[in-house]
Amino acid sequence: MAQILPPDLLELLACPKCKGEVRLREDPPGLVCVRCDLFYEIRDGIPVMLIEEARRYSEVVGGESSGHTP
Numbered sequence: 111m112a113q114i115l116p117p118d119l120l121e122l123l124a125c126p127k128c129k130g131e132v133r134l135r136e137d138p139p140g141l142v143c144v145r146c147d148l149f150y151e152i153r154d155g156i157p158v159m160l161i162e163e164a165r166r167y168s169e170v171v172g173g174e175s176s177g178h179t180p
């Protein structure tokens with residue numbers, strides 16, 4: 111399987127909210143902040159590092175959201 115992002119690019123990226131480390135996820139393709147659990151989608155090979163566009167990773171992968179607060 112082809113690499114979604116070059117590793118050196120991944121090292122440069124950080125969560126725009128907390129400046130924390132982000133981890134690559136492949137399904138769906140995106141970056142997840144290890145601190146605040148925000149998921150930044152990768153569109154056409156480009157990570158969308160915008161807080162307004164980010165979603166909670168637990169919501170992205172769906173399923174059992176236990177304590178969902180509006």
Ligand SMILES: [Zn+2]
Nearest residue numbers: 125128143146
């Ligand atoms: Zn963060």
